[in-house]
Amino acid sequence: MATFAVLAELKDGVARKTTLEMLAEARRLADASGSGTVAIVALGPLGSDEAARLASHGADRIVHVEGESLAVYASEAYAAGVKAAVERLSPDTLFLGATSQGKDLAPRVSGRLRVGLASDCTGFELKDGDLVARRPIFAGKAFGKVAWSAARPRLATIRPNTFTPLEPDASRKASVEKVALPEVNARARVVGFEKSEGEMLDLTEANIIVSGGRAMQGPENFEILRKLCKVLGATLGASRAAVDAGWIDHSHQVGQTGKVVNPTVYFAVGISGAIQHLAGMSSSRTIVAINKDKDAPIFKVASYGIVGDLYQVVPLLTEEFRKALKE
Amino acid sequence: MNILVFVKQVPDTETRIQLKDGVLDTSAVKWVANPYDEFAIEEALRIKERLGQGKVTVVSLGPDRVKEAIKYALSLGADEGIHVKGEGLALWDPLAVATVLAAAAKKAGFDLILTGKQGVDYDWSQAGILLAELLDLPHVSVVVHLELDPASKLAKAKREVEGGAELVEFSLPAVITAQKGLNEPRYASLKGIMAVKKKVIPEWTLAELGVDPGSVSESAASVRFVEFSLPPPRQAGRILEGDPKDTARELVRILHEEAKVI
Numbered sequence: 369m370a371t372f373a374v375l376a377e378l379k380d381g382v383a384r385k386t387t388l389e390m391l392a393e394a395r396r397l398a399d400a401s402g403s404g405t406v407a408i409v410a411l412g413p414l415g416s417d418e419a420a421r422l423a424s425h426g427a428d429r430i431v432h433v434e435g436e437s438l439a440v441y442a443s444e445a446y447a448a449g450v451k452a453a454v455e456r457l458s459p460d461t462l463f464l465g466a467t468s469q470g471k472d473l474a475p476r477v478s479g480r481l482r483v484g485l486a487s488d489c490t491g492f493e494l495k496d497g498d499l500v501a502r503r504p505i506f507a508g509k510a511f512g513k514v515a516w517s518a519a520r521p522r523l524a525t526i527r528p529n530t531f532t533p534l535e536p537d538a539s540r541k542a543s544v545e546k547v548a549l550p551e552v553n554a555r556a557r558v559v560g561f562e563k564s565e566g567e568m569l570d571l572t573e574a575n576i577i578v579s580g581g582r583a584m585q586g587p588e589n590f591e592i593l594r595k596l597c598k599v600l601g602a603t604l605g606a607s608r609a610a611v612d613a614g615w616i617d618h619s620h621q622v623g624q625t626g627k628v629v630n631p632t633v634y635f636a637v638g639i640s641g642a643i644q645h646l647a648g649m650s651s652s653r654t655i656v657a658i659n660k661d662k663d664a665p666i667f668k669v670a671s672y673g674i675v676g677d678l679y680q681v682v683p684l685l686t687e688e689f690r691k692a693l694k695e
Numbered sequence: 696m697n698i699l700v701f702v703k704q705v706p707d708t709e710t711r712i713q714l715k716d717g718v719l720d721t722s723a724v725k726w727v728a729n730p731y732d733e734f735a736i737e738e739a740l741r742i743k744e745r746l747g748q749g750k751v752t753v754v755s756l757g758p759d760r761v762k763e764a765i766k767y768a769l770s771l772g773a774d775e776g777i778h779v780k781g782e783g784l785a786l787w788d789p790l791a792v793a794t795v796l797a798a799a800a801k802k803a804g805f806d807l808i809l810t811g812k813q814g815v816d817y818d819w820s821q822a823g824i825l826l827a828e829l830l831d832l833p834h835v836s837v838v839v840h841l842e843l844d845p846a847s848k849l850a851k852a853k854r855e856v857e858g859g860a861e862l863v864e865f866s867l868p869a870v871i872t873a874q875k876g877l878n879e880p881r882y883a884s885l886k887g888i889m890a891v892k893k894k895v896i897p898e899w900t901l902a903e904l905g906v907d908p909g910s911v912s913e914s915a916a917s918v919r920f921v922e923f924s925l926p927p928p929r930q931a932g933r934i935l936e937g938d939p940k941d942t943a944r945e946l947v948r949i950l951h952e953e954a955k956v957i
Contacts (some may be wrong), residue, residue: 440829443824444833462776468856472836475821480792484917485789487819500921505817509712510719512817513922555718556865563859564893570857576957585711600957611875618876619855624708624815625875633956644708650926654956656946662936672949673934674942686942 370404371429372397372458373521375450376422377469381415386465388425388533390526393492395534400494405429408542409453409462411446412438419658424544426534430542431456435549441469442554446477452547453483457522466525474525485523486514486549490530507624507647528572528629538540564619568603571620571627576635578623579649583638583678588614592679593637596686599693605629607639619669623648632656638678641666658682696749698739699800700773701810701822702732704757704764708815714923728764731811735875737880739809740772746845747856750774751893757781762896769891770883776896777803783908784901785916787817793825794911798904800830805868806845811874812837812928823872834870835863839877843867896921 372394374507376383391406398404407429408422419430433658437445450473454462462477464470466488478485491502501514501524516522571577578600582591590604597604605627606620624644634652639645641657641664650669651654658678659668667673674681705723713720715954721882728736743749753768755761756779765776785791800808808827813820820836827834828878840853840858848867850934852862853873909915933949935942950957 384917397759398769429758447828466855468837468861471820472854473826474826475789475824476834476916478821479825480918482790485819485821486918487821492790503818506706506710506712506928507818510714511926512920514918515921517807517917517919556835556869558861558865559864560862561856561859562862564851573857618874621875633950642709643711647708648816650929654950654954655932656950657930657932662934667934668931669929670932670934671929671954672932674939674946675934675936676939676942680939681943685947686937688943688947689951689957692947693957 370398370401370461371407371457371459372404372628373407373409373453373457373468374463375462375464376408376410377465377467378412378414381413383422384416385533386466386467386528388525389528389531390463390465391422391426392534393526393531397461397492397494397499398565401497404408407431407457407459409440409450409457411431411449419542421536421542423540424536424538424654426540429457430544432544433547433549435551437552437554438549441475442474442557443476444554444556445552446473447480448552449549450477451480451684452549456545456547462521464523464525466527470525474523478523481521483519483521483523484516485525487514487525489524490663504532504628505642507628508651509643509647516613544638568597571603571622571629572625574579574603574629575630576600576602576633576676577605577631578602579607579636579639580610580637581607581639582613583610584610584615590616592682596682596689599686599689602635608642609643636670637682639666641669696742696746696806697804698749698751699803699805699808700732700735700739700757700768701826702736702753702764702768703729703811703814704755704761705729705814705816710955711859712925714925717784717923721911721924726760726763728767729811729814731813731873731875733880734771734875734877735809735871736768737878738871738873740823740881741771741878742807742843752777752803754779754796754803756795757786763897764814766891767793767883769894770887771881772887773894776894778890778896778898779904780898780900783913785919785922786914788918789819789821789825790917791911791915793822795901795904795906796822796826796828798906799827801897802899807843808832808866808870810870810954812874823870827870830870832869834863834872835865836872837874838871839874841871841877847939901927
């Protein structure tokens with residue numbers, strides 16, 4: 369009987385949404401493979417209601433690894449924690465989030481267990497009982513289907529917002545097993561956190577993104593886009609040209625050497641649409657382009673577009689959205 | 696301080712990816728040093744300059760063409776380059792690659808290892824961290840700021856995470872994976888380009904590294920691609936032209952009332 373395990377990503381003892389998304393996919397695969405088991409691996413402090421909540425979202429079994437070394441994230445300690453849980457569960461597959469933490473931890477686990485890791489997956493299928501993962505390569509310019517060698521568990525990180533959590537079912541129960549982890553000497557430790565400016569969501573989590581390109585001409589003009597962001601509750605993005613010109617911090621960059629994003633709506637303002645930029649945003653559900661040049665490549669991928677001067681169009685759009693959203 | 700920088704050669708980001716007979720067609724690809732590895736090279740050079748001593752060695756794994764990536768790093772100021780021949784190796788498999796790189800690191804010797812946070816080809820984002828695990832070293836990934844104290848062997852880094860940056864303290868030796876923003880890479884100088892001509896780039900084989908070829912061969916790969924595809928082309932959109940007031944109002948109406956996405 370196959371076990372599909374999910375490493376919970378906990379914040380203050382509570383699983384993040386990405387964990388529930390992975391649980392839903394693990395549940396689907398376990399059921400499709402015929403009476404498979406879904407297990408949660410939880411490391412460190414776990415909130416008192418969390419086991420029940422994770423059960424209601426699809427988990428059959430929870431392995432809770434406890435130890436002083438797991439109080440805050442450290443890749444070496446967490447890798448030891450995952451290894452202890454894997455020894456208890458012998459899972460066929462272990463999912464981790466393709467988040468800052470999951471991407472930092474998963475390769476450590478891969479090296480420690482000497483098993484294959486498919487990173488940043490966006491889909492799975494069972495082919496004759498064997499698992500195949502789908503993942504973007506070249507920042508989404510192409511896709512690859514990946515299979516694993518016979519070594520178990522198969523490791524995969526899953527891109528957030530790919531799957532939808534199951535409706536919680538309070539009648540579902542899970543067993544909880546505790547594993548004690550001896551102290552681990554972690555040689556790299558997180559000692560602080562600096563919050564980035566503003567109230568905006570991270571680009572990879574944003575529902576709406578407004579990005580500016582070369583036509584912004586300078587840092588001061590991004591204020592026009594910030595106003596539109598505020599009205600829409602959107603996150604500010606930028607093209608490589610704008611970042612390399614020093615107008616805006618690289619953490620805003622969308623594209624092959626920046627973030628790969630998949631919002632509901634992506635506004636490309638004054639962005640011509642270089643291949644490396646399109647790679648990072650072309651999986652957005654709706655793309656809106658605003659550009660003076662009607663032959664700009666961005667219009668070839670845009671769902672909607674306005675040919676016009678952004679300095680006229682964007683303030684008008686901001687005003688129209690303000691009116692429309694007030695109603 | 697001996698600094699090792701692992702550099703991968705990848706298709707230029709302006710490359711249009713194409714398939715031929717179901718596999719990636721690299722015939723028209725322009726190969727460049729991985730953009731994230733450029734930040735790693737630059738950081739290594741700056742550390743050496745700051746300390747006023749040390750050696751920067753660039754290592755690249757792959758076919759003969761990767762010598763170009765090594766030469767590029769040498770032209771920027773790296774002291775030495777090593778080409779690890781990857782014949783028979785599962786070059787797409789992060790675990791196989793990291794196994795070979797770890798053996799190369801041991802042979803070369805190091806106090807610090809730098810590499811990019813990911814290769815902009817298969818986007819695995821694994822090799823640097825795997826290397827740390829296989830060499831039993833600490834690591835910090837996706838680094839945008841780095842401070843080292845070679846005397847105490849202690850270091851601090853800032854790594855980019857969702858909504859901000861984590862501050863990490865760690866001990867040396869360690870592996871750092873570079874994110875854009877760590878520094879502003881320099882351009883090659885004419886002097887640097889001329890100096891490359893005199894440099895000999897040694898070639899290391901798997902046998903010299905003591906790696907069992909069978910353990911890293913294509914058939915032993917921990918992961919493998921079974922199919923490639925291209926994203927479906929997007930449908931042609933509705934493009935509005937004319938008076939800015941009218942087009943702005945119409946676009947808001949479409950998004951808000953028709954498509955109902957905002």
